[in-house]
Amino acid sequence: MNKFIYTALLLCTIFACKSKAKEGEIAAEEKIRIHGDTIILNKEQIRNADIQLSFPGEQNLRQTLQASGLVDVPPQSLVSVSAPMGGYLKSTRLMQGMRVARGQVIAVLEDPSYVQLQEDYLSARAKMQYAKADMERQKDLRESNATSTKSYQLALSEYNQLQVQIQSLAEKLRIINIRPESVSLNNITRRVNIYAPISGFVSKVNVNIGKYVNASEVMFELTDPNDLHAAINIFEKDIMRFKPGMKGTVWVSNDPDKKYPVSVLLVSKNLNDNRSAVVYCQFLNASQNLIPGMFLNAEFDVLNYQSKAVPEHAVVHFEGNDYVFVANNDSTFVMTGVQTGAAADGFVSLKTDSLFNKRIVINGAFNLLGAMKGGEEE
Incomplete structure (x- = not known):
């Protein structure tokens, strides 16, 4: 702000007349006093500037990030079942979504x-x-x-x-x-059984009775629901904020009331064409209703810790630095440099521990800055 803007703010807030003085006159006792980084106000000026004081308080600073992704499974939990040798499909009862147990006969081939x-x-x-x-x-x-x-x-x-x-x-x-x-002279068979290699559910059925199945053809796809994970797309600007063990929640788009807690397992090291990377998350209590390919919404706590903090408007910015006004008493305020940390929920953390036991102007700090930089030093 330039001097004229500060002066206008000064006239609107600090120098409001407290009595019926003649027009164009300001009582001497209403003039503010400035000594370097210190500003002194009277009770009327403090009231007009809406000055409020408080000690820095303990705040839980929480910042969330919204994202989206899909229900996915690792390669070892998604199994394609093929016939090692070609043959005609004689029988199968599999349907998509059906559960199977490891070692169960899922098809019979003949050739x-x-x-x-x-x-x-x-x-x-x-x-x-x-x-x-x-x-x-x-x-x-x-x-x-x-x-x-x-x-x-x-x-x-x-x-x-x-x-x-x-x-x-x-x-x-x-x-x-x-x-x-x-195998013996009296025990030669023209049929072979196909067994389920894992326990899970059937995600795809690509064959029908009587069809000839080649050795390279995928007959069924089985999925192990116990190893589902969430593959969440995170944009490049946020990817550095994700670490293994970080917690979040996901939910299916058509059932937003059902939340599933997740924990970050792995952060991809390559970016997609849209400048995003995949963060793989483990379900902490996955539901059997989740199916690979389902669209997910996600929310992560990218910031969540306790810190000494003040309201964001208690910190003023001037010439590239941050300042707060520290109260020496009820009428004297010192503009003091401060180091700030993360900001969330309307609060900003303080890193200058020497201010933790000081009363700070938490409301009206911008008015004080306007008065100090727009007035003349005595």
Whole structure:
């Protein structure tokens, strides 16, 4: 403010006449007195300037930030179920939203390739019996010099190759959920079961009865609801205020009365095209009604602590610095530099602890500044 604005403020507040003096005259006792950073007022001037005093008080400074995001799940809690080998879907009862338990049969596939795999396994085992016997016979003959070392080595190689083949076929059977030890001449099946790899609920069903399912095709998607998290988008200017462990609340748009407390798990280290980053939050008591992809509103306490504070209008700004007026007595006020902290809910924290036990002008500080800088020093 320039001197003229301060003078106008001074005339409107401080120099209001207290009596019926002649027009254009101001009683001598109504003039303010200024000594450096000190201003002295009489009772009439204090009343006209609406001066109020108070000690800095303990305040809970709370500042919130609003944001939005989605219900999300980490990769390990969202499972795509496929068939390791292609086949026709013979049966399934899954519907979207249905709950499943880990190890539960969720589909049955049928295909001739399953039969062929079991046949190859049984054939390899049968050949193994002969290969083992031949290898042992060639070994005995070599030791008695009745055959060449080469014949023994060929028999041993055939035996080893069959071992590898049997082990490989057994693993293929396990992949399609057939136990190799259960396969026999009288127990060959054309069907295989698909089991739920996790407990949770069905989020997608992409197949129907009779459809041929390729090995690369996703049949179902299962979600573990116990590991849901909130993915909240925070703009670049606010991202530095978020740390792991920070608390907040989220709610679904169509049910704003139901609040879910969350805790920050991870702050993304890259910005999106809209100059925002994702903050991943853990639900502290997630509801089974939450579904991945649901839109969320969020609120976080970016500032929440106890501090000595005064009302914001008790602090005045002049030439780039902050000041408060400290009362030496009921009529003398000293303009004093102050260090301030965070501001919230109409209060600003004080970092200058020497002022904690001082009476401070909490109302009328701008009037005093106007009077001091618009008047003349005595």
